[in-house]
Amino acid sequence: MKQFFSALLCISLLCLANLLPVTVYAAAPISFEILAERTHKPTLFTQGLLVDGDHFYESSGLYNQSLLVTYPIAEPAGTWAKISAPFTKKQPVPARYFAEVLALLGDKLYLLTWQEQTLLIYDKTTLNYQKSLSYKGEGWGLTTDGKQLIRSDGSDTLYFHTADDFTVTKTLKITDEGKAVAQLNELEFVEGFIWANIWHQDRILKIDPATGKVLGEMDLSGVKQKLQLNNSEQVLNGIAWDEKRNAFWITGKNWPKMFLLRIRP
Template sequence: MLKKLCATTLLAVAATSAYSAPDIPFTEIDRIQRTDNHFTQGLEISGNRWFESSGRYGHSWLAEYTDPGAKAIQRKWLAGDRFAEGLTLANGKLYLLTWKAGEVFVYDSTSLKLLDTLHYEGEGWGLAFDGEHLIKSNGSDKLVFHDPEDFSVIKTLQVRDGFRKWDRLNELEFAHGLVWANVWYDSRILAIDPDNGQVVGIVDLKDYAPTSLSDPGIANGIAWDRNRNGLWVTGKYWPTIYLIRPEGLGFQKTTDTD
């Protein structure tokens, strides 16, 4: 019996370690050209309203657009010693992380008026909202789930592809029950099961990265367009935002028009 149990355990371990998340094909639906001076950190779309955060010390801002290819209709600049990071919209408020300051700024989503400043330990990279919790990345292989009211930690989740550790998790989006994550200095987007941290699919934007940039492969910025059932994606200093529709994972086309 012991030998049988050991054999069963080894088979289970081998199956887990052999797992590799599949590459997910996708279709490009649309694209928007814009200036290439956006160090995109967070990207959100709600109806016809777009929100974006852009980083770097002395150049960090939060902006709203009705057309991301045009000028912002309103913009908030951060202090020179604050580095803007991930951004998400939750319950009528915008939550904006800072990289190393341990602060999350809470803004009214209509006026961009600062409502509150919450605090956390460590670094802030990406941010998403699953309808209940704010989900934060910090450059490691972990996702941290926070209470939107006080940003207290609810749980921490390790991200794995079988036994492979995925670290450098960056900008986040929550769509169709999955966490979608950019990877720093990478062209790939991971689709992550928020219940167990398993990577269930990978979207690679390598063919969309501008070759003119010194670091062309850095994809960053994911926004779920519910109306068109796709993901708007872009990268650091990319002059284009693309609307893509992955095959499956909730993004099956349901109408004949986009």
């Protein structure tokens, strides 16, 4: 009987946990419009996404299947041509690494690994491996302000690293109205601000890189609902600034689509 009541209590607590509200941010909502959508290979367990010129660069995670790919932003005509379009280039990542996000600085692509404490560096044009650097802690997100590399590790802290040897030069706590914002994941630095998505949330936050304060948030739950996903790990994860289109491309892990979003003034 005792076990029965213990089990009942556990079930009640689980139900209660489900009813509790998710973290509510105080930051002002940022409104946007969907300018376009395109196909995204659902085989990609998206960790990092960026735009360079007319191409996407994307990293895909998991052990034994991590890879780095590049493909044109413009799609061929016809549904089947879109679905079957080959990658422009594809570079498998050694099986012992779980690839995370990537950043582009100069002619180099910097790819973080999740728990392997290794930063892998590739040539942008050929996707050939060049060298690796080590760091302490986990790798979740990475972007650049044009000088330094900025890393997230799933906590509420961002780490600024030098690009040449990946030394930490400063850390920054991210807060929203004084409250810590944890689980920071994919990052994108755009025109003086850091944009970050939060793991398992349909939100992208706009962050002041000087103070770490959250300035606003984009709610992408409506965009994600359009996809009718059935796996809880198919989370939003991928923010790429498209300078030419003055808009963000966003996608997620194993999503079949990518969306082009423009912030409303």
